[in-house]
Amino acid sequence: MNVWKFVLIVLAGALAGGAAYAGGPGDPAVASSDNGKYADKDGNPTYKISGEGVVDWYTFSGFRRYHSDCHVCHGPNGDGSSLAPALANSLKTMSYADFANVVTNGRQNVNAANDKVMPAFGTNANVMCYLDDIYVYLRARANNAIPGGRPPSHEDKPEAAKQADASCMGTK
Numbered sequence: 001m002n003v004w005k006f007v008l009i010v011l012a013g014a015l016a017g018g019a020a021y022a023g024g025p026g027d028p029a030v031a032s033s034d035n036g037k038y039a040d041k042d043g044n045p046t047y048k049i050s051g052e053g054v055v056d057w058y059t060f061s062g063f064r065r066y067h068s069d070c071h072v073c074h075g076p077n078g079d080g081s082s083l084a085p086a087l088a089n090s091l092k093t094m095s096y097a098d099f100a101n102v103v104t105n106g107r108q109n110v111n112a113a114n115d116k117v118m119p120a121f122g123t124n125a126n127v128m129c130y131l132d133d134i135y136v137y138l139r140a141r142a143n144n145a146i147p148g149g150r151p152p153s154h155e156d157k158p159e160a161a162k163q164a165d166a167s168c169m170g171t172k
């Protein structure tokens with residue numbers, strides 16, 4: 001597994017994104033789609049929720065990934081806990097690039113009054129291969145597009161997601 005590939009992708013994203021969208025996440029409305037993956041008008045990943053709460057595959061996948069790697073600190077449904085902030089709130093103002101940067105590199109807020117450490121996930125394929133999935137899930141939560149809990153129904157897993165699993169997770 002080539003960890004540096006992730007680091008470069010995220011760095012490039014941070015540079016491009018930092019300049020263009022420093023103001024925040026922007027409008028989450030779907031502007032384009034590619035093989036079941038949706039993007040907003042700035043090209044950042046976004047969610048799509050159709051009638052009766054049917055979520056796109058990546059939002060569903062992000063729900064699962066979030067609840068396997070993040071919820072112990074950030075609480076179920078992105079609602080926060082005494083250990084770490086509510087990401088359903090953070091993503092109201094945080095850009096995609098800033099999100100990717102914190103998750104990849106971690107962040108520390110340690111001083112006399114605080115001992116808060118966000119671990120760096122840059123070498124964890126279970127997180128890095130699904131960074132966009134986790135992002136769109138939390139973006140949907142931040143915009144109240146889905147309630148807490150497991151989405152009752154989702155679009156089929158796109159072929160592109162199957163291929164990405166194989167190449168990113170190294171199971172080819």
Ligand code: HEC
Nearest residue numbers: 069070073083084085090099102107108109116117118127
């Ligand atoms: C061991 C506990 C822990 C785990 C697990 C964890 N985090 Fe964090 N995270 C934190 C803490 C503590 C902070 C606040 C750090 C600070 O105060 O600077 C934080 C901050 C963040 C922030 C910045 C929020 C803001 O408002 O600025 C993001 C984004 C984030 N985490 C995403 C994630 C994601 C995504 C996962 C799962 C892949 C995850 N975290 C897993 C503890 C954790």
